[in-house]
Amino acid sequence: MNIQQLRYLREVARCGLNISAAANVLHTAQPGISNQIRQLEEELNVRIFERNGKRLVGITQPGRAVLAMAERVLRDLEHIKQVGYEYTSDATGSLSIATTHTQARYALPRVIKIFTERYPDVRLHLHQGNPTQIAQLAASGVADIAIATEAMDQFEELVVMPCYEWHHCVIAPPGLPILRDPPLTLEKIAEYPIVTYDFSFAGRVKINEAFERAGLRPNVVFAAIDSDVIKTYVEIGLGIGLMAQMAFDQERDTNLRMLEASHLFEPCITRLGVRRGSHLQGYMYAFIELFAPQLDRGAVDRALAGQPGRARRVAQP
Numbered sequence: 001m002n003i004q005q006l007r008y009l010r011e012v013a014r015c016g017l018n019i020s021a022a023a024n025v026l027h028t029a030q031p032g033i034s035n036q037i038r039q040l041e042e043e044l045n046v047r048i049f050e051r052n053g054k055r056l057v058g059i060t061q062p063g064r065a066v067l068a069m070a071e072r073v074l075r076d077l078e079h080i081k082q083v084g085y086e087y088t089s090d091a092t093g094s095l096s097i098a099t100t101h102t103q104a105r106y107a108l109p110r111v112i113k114i115f116t117e118r119y120p121d122v123r124l125h126l127h128q129g130n131p132t133q134i135a136q137l138a139a140s141g142v143a144d145i146a147i148a149t150e151a152m153d154q155f156e157e158l159v160v161m162p163c164y165e166w167h168h169c170v171i172a173p174p175g176l177p178i179l180r181d182p183p184l185t186l187e188k189i190a191e192y193p194i195v196t197y198d199f200s201f202a203g204r205v206k207i208n209e210a211f212e213r214a215g216l217r218p219n220v221v222f223a224a225i226d227s228d229v230i231k232t233y234v235e236i237g238l239g240i241g242l243m244a245q246m247a248f249d250q251e252r253d254t255n256l257r258m259l260e261a262s263h264l265f266e267p268c269i270t271r272l273g274v275r276r277g278s279h280l281q282g283y284m285y286a287f288i289e290l291f292a293p294q295l296d297r298g299a300v301d302r303a304l305a306g307q308p309g310r311a312r313r314v315a316q317p
Helices: 003-014 019-026 030-044 061-088 101-107 109-118 131-139 186-190 204-213 227-235 282-291 297-304
Strands: 049-052 055-059 093-099 122-128 145-148 158-166 168-172 193-197 219-224 240-244 257-260 268-275
Touching (some): 003 061, 019 030, 055 061, 101 145, 101 227, 145 282, 186 204, 193 227
Parallel strands (some): 093 145, 193 219
Antiparallel strands (some): 145 268
């Protein structure tokens, strides 16, 4: 058994069992791949692939186990190379972050500004999507770090760490009675048309649960995937808004007023996820600690190793 055989095995699986396509990717000859795979099967004394004549048509049960282990071995080899690269390079490389619009727009700018000043030779890539898409990007290795409130706990491939708590607020155009009629209650909110997040975003589940517990059916007239869209439609009079409080900027949002709603809705927790088994370079640890100061290198390493540790939460990003 050798590393080349494992690479051939992985690429054939990735190419949908098409040996010709795998040969093109690996810049080698098709017969060489076929021969190496057969030699590996003979050495292991198991069939990795199901065949119909010369064509591969499926993966056997032991073949799936072999492929999973081959993937881990090859990934560990890549991590070994990364260790050497980290200690021979002067903080150069790339960092890919997957996150939602709200995090990218309101929680990350300060962090990214500081990070790019400290690590000018690191190429930064930012992917935006819904929480499930974000988790998938990190789980598949496309993104190094995922940042979101929902969905990441559903992916076993990810090590997930809590970063900070945040709360919802109500926004409204100046002059609405709800702004001058304290205290703010769910009943008062339910009297208005509501503009808030799509079900899969930014704590929408917490909003729904609060109204359900109170026996109320809010009139959600518009659901958006980011806070800026919510603010836009509240400004034109479509209704009042329910959104993340961190997305309200008093200096910029001069056409709106904000009411805190932390007493009405359970707090949400923004989490950070990295692929299980990943090797993080030094600047990646630095980025994580800039975003969540309690997640220093030791805390992250304990999480990656599956060791319990105390995670302190901060009120705001």
